[in-house]
Amino acid sequence: MLQFYEPQQDYGTPEAVAGAPVQLSIDGRIVSVPEGTSVMRAAFEAGVKVPRLCATDSLQAFGSCRVCLVEIDGMKGYPASCTTAVQAGMVVRTQTDQLARLRRNVMELYISDHPLDCLTCPTNGDCELQDTAGELGLREVRYGFAGANHLHAPKDTSNPYFTFDASKCIVCSRCVRACEETQGTFALTIQGRGFESSVSAGQDESFMDSECVSCGACVKACPTASLTEVSIIEHGKPEHSVVTTCAYCGVGCAFRADLKGATVVRMTPHNDGKANEGHACVKGRFAFGYATHSDRIASPMIRDSIDEPWRLVTWDEAIAYTAARFRAIQQQHGRNSIGAISSSRCTNEEVYLVQKLVRAGFGNNNIDTCARVCHSPTGYGLKTTLGESAGTQAFASVAQTDVVLVMGSNPTEAHPVFGSRLKKRLREGARLIVIDPRGIELVDAPHIRADYHLAVNPGANVAVLNAMAHVIVSEGLHDETFIRERCDSEQFAHWLAFIRDPRHAPEQLETDTGVASHLLREAARLFATGGNAAIYYGLGVTEHSQGSTAVMAIANLAMLTGNIGREGVGVNPMRGQNNVQGSCDMGSFPHELPGYRHLSDTATRTLFEREWNVVLDPEPGMRIPNMFDAALDGEFRGLYCQGEDVAQSDPNTQHIQAALAALDCLVVQDIFLNETAKFAHVFLPGSSFLEKNGTFTNAERRISPVRKVMQALAGKEDWEVTQDLANAMGCPMSYAHPSEIMDEIARLTPTFHGVSYARLDELGSIQWPCNDRARDGTPIMHVDEFVRGKGFFALTEYVATEERANRRFPLLLTTGRILSQYNVGAQTRRTANSSWHGEDTLEIHPHDAEERGVKGGDWVGVQSRVGNTVLRAQVSERVKPGVVYTTFHHPVSGANVITTDNSDWATNCPEYKVTAVQVSRVTEPSAWQARQRQFDRRQQKLLETAAPG
């Protein structure tokens, strides 16, 4: 929504938790607010702004600046309106001559130690100190600058995204409190006392050297120019803003893109965004520069062979070339010889169109999405047990949780804004169980310590979950009433007999799980008896040979303890990328149409056939790994890959590369020449999230608008490119705007019937299902009954993975993510985020390192059954002996050269989290890395020499 730039509305203090209404008078206006509301906030509600400096509505009132003083009948002195709660019948005056004098005197003192350089200050016109001085009518400062002051205090410019100018600091503590209350990192403090007081990062370190995670909460909270974005210093105050949705992780934060003309000068977390409520992380807040990076490709390109230079062509030529080659392949090798992979980084409308192109244009169902390699087990497991392939809660639900179970998820790194919410709840006293082979931050963070960290052996998740269920059942801690009323009783009886078997006892499974049985028993008891219990899980659950089984075991635990269908509980899959939920919702899997309806369902198929005017194939198409296997056998020859980098992100890289090289026609649509595109014959330049309209759906089923803030660099939004390709292939599409695509989705998908761009504008965002039964959406699912009717307790036998450590490969490698980088790093590596993580490293326990003579910083070879690579070692007790860990954000690391083809039995989601390896000191890169560097140089050269042709 285009709007001229205005600072976001600030009520001064947080909203009170709904209490009984209290009526009072403020400057003669009668206002009614909930009990617990501050006088400052009540005044704002009444249309009266009380001047303030240390107060902001994202932080608890502090009462230090003494600018918000008011007069209240019957109260002595001049109480601070921010820390004074309303009382019935209170009579408040915010504007009197005496108050004006007091405030002006206070303000005068502030300004006496503040540089008077407003005209050259980067926040001139967007500064609360300046505004407040104006509001108070300050006309002179009587004290001069001759005395001691802080006007020459040094600047800290260590952080690439913001500077700290101590000379402009008024020591209001908003930054310190934001770091504590909003972010939960506690990196900032006020050091010294009285006149010597100053903001300090860490132990008097620079911001960059401190524990600061660069979330930007302090910058947003700062009322002066003390903490200012570098981009604002460079460009100045924005002149207009557009509200949109972040394109990084599955939290789906709402942002205001602040612009000067067509240049984004700042991404400000949107206070009204329901997923993030005004908070952000270092990626969404600052790492948007990739959108205008010089590596962006602005012209379509084609080539007949990957050994030839690229030819720059027009859109028409590229589309015609692609259509002709795809049709020729189909004529020669059959209808099923081509397919597509869509991306969870793209919008709902884009992925919907790609699957439509495949089903209606290609005439097959060879469409798959990157969710195949992350959360496909969530879809299978939750659909089987609960009836819907989605999480059950809104993020805000965690505020009502008493026991949090985090399993195979690292929220503070991978979903940082939710991580901050979670940490807040934990600081308030919620109990915490972490099940993870690695000591993630939540295990031991400032003011947080997990009650139980079950450091499970990689691959033994199902054993742990079964053991927990066994303890709960054998000790009679399950919720019989919930189970009787809400679940399939026959199946529960069946499951009960299964889980009661002594083979599931923690003691019996201790060798497999690596978890002390007494700890597991205590954790199970806490989960069952500690009040509202909620489960948050991630790829550490799904990316296993029993990923789907583990998801079902999680759902079983929630049903067993009655922790589903209300606030504070539930099953919450933490989606990796921004639109994993949406891409799955939109029918991107080869066996189902939008809304998770299987192709074999004639009624559903007929619905789509009528809308699209085609006959649909009722048989499932190929999954991503099937496509690659078939490519190597010569049966699959053409691939349209939109926004996905399978050559880096998918397992067993050498296998993937061989499959890509075997294709007759690989079409890549992306914003950069990614690793996959180096094998491509057609490159269709994509548009970043800032260049298009559409919607993303986050991990809480929240559909949020993505709004175009700048023109598409290559002239077309991604949905337009797919539409052009469809038309060229004889599959007519004539959408004028993505809203029309959403209208079609809504017509065809019962859970989306009530969704439209107009409703999204009205509500800001909508959690599906949204239809006649839930017109404003559904924050909590399965409230009165499960989507499938009765909850289904699936039998979850533990079957050990085939991927086991032995004498040759004695360590188990598990992979994960880091805060500053995102997925394959294509975006974040092209920003200053690489300052924090310039390379992937191998975490190894000190004992394992010592055994191998490895020291921190050494190059080590990591050899698995399928390949080897070389990484730099990082000796760390975060991993336990026998386990090593790495990330996959840099292509040269080759993390997926090591990972295997093993996959989840139900969905083929790769088993990224368990790879048996050996680690040894080396002195040179692996053979694959050497080949890869050579290949990369060759492809970069071919790109640089691209010419019109």
Next chain:
Amino acid sequence: MSRQIEQLVKMANQIALNVAAGQDEVIVARETAAHIRKFWTPAMRRQLLDFRRAGGAVAPAVAIALAALDNTDSNRSDTQ
């Protein structure tokens, strides 16, 4: 054995091992067949059936499942 067949055998055996673990072989075979029917392409099913017909080894429950699939797929192709 091509890599593709190798993978299909591995996938089918893995499905049989997990889909109804601990239950009677008839149930395991039935669930395995249903799973393969629901998620595999006809070409993948056909390849595994051909492999089996040629004497290829699969888990016992998969062998039963494939026999059932052979019937249903044959019936379907007869009627199409």
